[in-house]
Amino acid sequence: MITKSESLHKRILIINRGEIAARIAKACRELGHTAVGVWTDNEVQAKHLEVCDEWVRLPGSTNQETYLNIPNILEVCKKYQIDGVHPGYGFLSENTEFSQALVDNGITWIGPHPEAVRVMGDKAVSKEFAKKVGMPVVPGSTGPVPTIAEAIKIANEIKYPILLKAVAGGGGRGMRICHNEEDVRNNFEPVQREAASAFKNPDLLVEKFIVNPHHIEVQILADKKGNVFHFFERECSIQRRHQKIVEEAPSPFIGEDEDLRQRVCNSAVNLAKAIKYDSAGTVELIMGENKEFYFLEMNTRIQVEHPITEEITGIDLIVCMIQSAFGEDLGIPSQEWIKRTGHAIECRICAEDPITMLPAPGIVTGCETNFPQGIRFDNCLYKGLVVTPDFDPMVGKLVAKGILREVAIRKMRAALDGLLVEGLKTNIPLHKVIMKNEVFLHGKYSTNFIATEKPQDQVDTSMDYSALYKKIAGIEARRMGL
């Protein structure tokens, strides 16, 4: 008899929704595994279920009761004889209580071992770890700073401007820039309170604030035999509310500087090796104008923007992640074997106001795509999709690949023109402006791009009469039976 663990065929539970759930389900099917998808009463027509083999309803109405309900998910795993769980991104993807519980129950966690997540999940601990293994870190306090006096002392050592930030912070919350001593005095306690309420941990760090920084990250992929590979870097400096909206690979800021690229990527590999990393992950770095780079954090999961790396290297990161989790060979002979060609750009398509960049929930009443060659659109869009405030407003990822950066941009422009989403506001008009912005075209943007270039102010909001007339004419032509 073939027991569950010996069988090559696996039953994989995808504990996520939207485009990433569909992406994972496709990878499971490709490998011959059974993709078990989940759904809740809030999204009954969920598109990702179309590509799953089996479906499980998660009872409850809030995320706490559904996607974050560890006891129930463990029950589901037992009931449906699940061999492995893929968390996607967000939700439980970096929750060690969950991954440990799975491991304890003999279920494979499709992600890194819990210890790596524990170390990298804490900003202070991860920074200390990175420093120990020889990775440059942003100068600052070695641990939580208890008092204002202590913060000022460190600030004077590392020189202003400095950043006050929550140990447990993320996504731009719980951090403040201070240009002088007075700023530190005024901000220290408010940030502590913000951290306490948002993350239940008031501890603050002090670190040097990098002016005009670039957000560079290195894709890591490792197996359970100690092989760690990098798949080059991505640049994700175009952000709003500290969340990325446009990403590209390779980084235009690193550009032709292959020596710098090697140093950046190798430092990420060294860090991953030191933590005995055994899955897909991302080492995030901050790079100053002088091209000096520092460790920021490591994301111990698959990331939203992984497709651009797949496009320039040809790797399937999700497939490899699953193979790695079950102890299989990745089929990658050496680091040198991994090559990159061309350039890829991703625009995150979000249901949000293109000017204010705030989420704009609604119902999708229609969706049409008309793309040039070289476009990939990972999405969960369908007519009738209800975008609720409960979930992230991202509804799709438009990825353009070209042999040159200019070609990728040209394709992206054409794709944005060919992407029609009806019924709710999207940031497509904002992306159209970014793709024509001079600073973006020269590839010389920093994370201040949105703040200084203000593409949102250049969005043309005048009524597009031709488009309006065409829509009405289309309805009328059908009605009159043309």
Place this chain on the structure above:
Amino acid sequence: MRNYLIDSEKNEYIVDLSKTRTHSAEMVEFEFRTIKDNLEIHKENVFIRKLADQYFASTDGVRWNKVARQDSPSIMLNVDKVYKFYQGYKPSSAGGADEGGLFTQMPGKIVKIMAAVGDHVTKGQTLIILEAMKMENEIKCGTSGIVKAIHVKAGDALENGILMMEVEAEAE
């Protein structure tokens, strides 16, 4: 056919389909005009062509775009604004078609009456064609029911606010 676009601040755009010209079995030309605050602010013709069971639209007859498959929507989107969209009638208008009584909303001349007393009519059905401001307007039924009375005939020139037809709503 008159269309109304109303934004969250109650700004109203009236989009009139003022003329329809059939060029062939697969091509129609529509003339559109947009009226805001009683002023015509935009005018353009749109060609619709049917090919292989699909619809394509163009304003210049050179560049064509496929028309998205969409049922008559209740909202229209323009960049950062969402408009409520009504075709043929709008709710809460004084004496609008939605109460069962069909009133003129501007001075005009009756071109055609498309129902008779006693007819069973359904909501959204065109009952009268009224020529006003050099355009043909379809006056649609606001409720399903029976035509109770018709007070006008083809050729009549009418002032604003005249009751043309009464429809008695039936219980659903």
